[in-house]
Amino acid sequence: MYNFKTVAELIELAEKNEVSLAQIVIRREMELAEQTEAQVRAKMISSLEVMRAAIKKGLQEDISSMSGLTGGDARRIEKARLAGKTVVGDLFSRALANTLAVSEVNAAMGKIVAAPTAGSCGILPGSLLTIADHNNCTQTEIVDALFVAAGFGVIIAQQASVSGAAGGCQAECGSASSMAAAAISYLLGGDNKAITSAAAIALKNILGLVCDPVAGLVEVPCIKRNAIGTSNALTSAELALAGVESLIPADEVIVAMKKVGDALPCELKETSLGGLATTPTGCKIKSQLRQNSLKTERNE
Template identity: 40%
Template structure:
């Protein structure tokens, strides 16, 4: 499946983009579109339920390196973020910290990037009173973006760096936001491209190999990248490079990365003196 193929079908018909995606998935997998949509509904339900449950809550992570960031942001009066961005940011951190505490999440597309898509869905529900069905429709577009990246490239930090995880999540969220407000498949492609390009080259460097630092805060940053790129796409700003080609470029960049920059915990900020000392202290505390 390529985005160009889906886009060409959308342009040639009057069928809503989400239905084209479900039909193509049926062709590839043989699964009834109704079953696929119902599965997507279950995932959205979990994301919204957990977002509501964990919004701004404190969590106890395995290492103690994270878990209290969401309450800090919740108790902060935002000076720069819009109400939508603020809710999305709190949600992203809350969801990622819930994951670090072994809570229930939807790996979307991965556990390390689990906060981005729920952030925009929960913000749409909270700020724009989005209906559940509209959120599911937008999530179907997000799913297609993630599926294309997974098939053409990778969504694994170990294979392609954090750009493959958090970058894909941002692309998914940006496309979902754009679809909610426009129902325009072409703009969704531009939004996803702009988001993925913004995070291309991002290394995967978890301190101690734990999905905590810098992963949790990257979810918050990526949610705002998704919002910004969606706004640009809705305004008519286009990505010069088509989405399929952006995905191919991301994959090549990932292959060029040294293995230390791909989830090993041996490079990037994981190799800093402070990170090494933190890991040493954690190991001592476990003995």
């Protein structure tokens, strides 16, 4: 009864039932999971707690990935922010630090929420929770916004993909950025038109982004692309809430993303056979990591 596959269907259901987009997504989950609203909300609260814990861990602990390629950048951004050394302002800088914190926890094999994937896990919590805390939003309001993000994630997954291997990084960081933009717009009181425009603008802005992880690891350039995804989400929400509309409807943008992903060569879809992965430095890093791995195996 509350199933939807497109943004247009989601909005139609909300308007027909005279409820919010969040409530439609909640009712869909209740039907699929055969659970009460309280149970469904409890699960999302649990996810929210994991997101907050990942931010805290990434900012307070000295963590690094197993490869040694990444770690500590979130704390560097936070240190600069606290010292007032920011180009983009305190709020924006805080969002970037929070985003990198979650992404670095993921690279260090810590606990995160894949939203929608592990490789793009920093964007939604980094942007949404920063804005929510800045505006003193309640837990209920944040949870509702997360359900809106989930709804758009479901739609993108059904019409296109959220997999880097299938559609490039546009399907991961692009989708996460679109979900975050929609959630932020909803959280700050945007109407359905603003929410869908924010989602569409965010996805348009990262259309065609390739997936080219150095040495096959979800670290370089993935973590910094999470920061760009957060920047994009905040920009898109800002535009949409000011009344800037996406001339291309969200559903058409999603389908376009699918077509672009299908057109990308396999070298640019998580195979590490193109892009930054095949630069001289990228190849050197891969070779060095392989040598380190062989040494470890011999010692064992």
